[in-house]
Amino acid sequence: MTKLYSDLAYLYDAMYQTFIDYDKEFDLYADLLKQHRVASVLEIGCGSGHLAKRFTDRQYDYRGMDISTQMLAIARQRCPTAQFECADMRTFTTDRLFDAVIITARSISYVVHNQDILSTFRHVGQCLSNNGKLIFDFIDAGSFLPDMDPELLIEHRAVHDRQQYLRQSRYVPNLATGLTWDWHSAFFTESPDGQLESIATDLATLRAFLPAEIRLLLQLSGFQIIDEQVIDTYAFRTVVVVATKV
Ligand SMILES: C[S@@+](CC[C@H](N)C(=O)[O-])C[C@H]1O[C@@H](n2cnc3c(N)ncnc32)[C@H](O)[C@@H]1O
Structure with missing residues (x-):
């Protein structure tokens, strides 16, 4: 694993607050969840818990998941009342179903191979309720x-x-x-x-991904895109996708 999320997790946490607007990020996802009438949410790649804090402060039925124990240790300090779990998005399972899974801050960029993307989407599909939503952002390769x-x-x-x-x-x-x-x-x-x-x-x-690649990879994993928006972030043109289980 990259040192940024292990030995240097404390630096990630200090540094990314200086240029990621977590309030804006929260508003974006909270609006999408509201629009799609989502009651429970699993955040994959929750990192050091900035969105976790905002979701739990607003009484969402929320769980955070990350592969890094060091990032989760900071998240637990930031947000002692939230539920967190350490797991790899490519292979995880959950003990209950969620209405939505969100994968934020371009965390999907760390899943490089097509078979791992397919495996991630399929594992997401297994933990979603009927009509559940997968909402995530990716860096636009083009x-x-x-x-x-x-x-x-x-x-x-x-x-x-x-x-x-x-x-x-x-x-x-x-x-x-x-x-x-x-x-x-x-x-x-x-x-x-x-x-x-x-x-x-x-x-x-x-x-990074082309939108057409994401569309195909989602289709092969049992999802269909129902909303797509382009957002310019601190360094990357990002596409935010809402997909529904079909
Ligand atoms: C760019 S950071 C985003 C963290 C947080 N969402 C934020 O906005 O600050 C990417 C996160 O994805 C996590 N991650 C990377 N690969 C993962 C995997 N295969 N499964 C679960 N989490 C993973 C990293 O540990 C890291 O916390």
């Missing part, structure tokens, strides 16, 4: 991959426990596994005079 510049250094900073950290990232196309790229990152502590000390490097392969 707008993201052509503009990828492997020379571009992307910097993000965060403060955790009064220590400033810097992350330097590069996205390098790696089409060997499909519409994928390698995300190389290096993490440093940064002193007030700008001195950097390396603490970790990380490498993850991620996947």
Whole structure:
């Protein structure tokens, strides 16, 4: 697993709050759930629990799921009353049915191979009630991959426990596994005079999708798209899909 969600989970949590608007993200999903009259929701890739907190504060019948114990430890601290479960979206099962599964913040990008996407969607289908909804977002390959510049250094900073950290990232196309790229990152502590000390490097392969690919993969797994919207996020053009079990 990428260090960002394991050893460096505390940094993910500190850093992503600086550029993800979790209130806006919550409003988007809450509106879709309301529109589709959803009473219970399973969030896959719930991470450190920012949406979990908002869902449980508003009394949703909510469960969060993530593959990372370190991300879940932070989520449990943030939201002690929520139910959480550690599982892999490609193979999970649940002890009850949900009206909707949401997979947020482009977490589906970590499922690179077609057979794993199909397995994820099929496992989602098994935990949904009749007429249940799968709602998730994905990075639009058509707008993201052509503009990828492997020379571009992307910097993000965060403060955790009064220590400033810097992350330097590069996205390098790696089409060997499909519409994928390698995300190389290096993490440093940064002193007030700008001195950097390396603490970790990380490498993850991620996947973007064409809308037609998603449509086909959903169809092959027993879903049909009923709503689709394009949203520009902090770094990616993202497509949010609502699919229903058929
Ligand atoms: C981009 S983060 C999003 C976290 C959170 N939703 C947020 O908005 O901050 C992706 C999350 O997906 C989780 N993840 C990656 N692969 C997974 C898998 N196969 N099954 C379940 N969770 C996974 C990671 O551990 C991480 O917490």
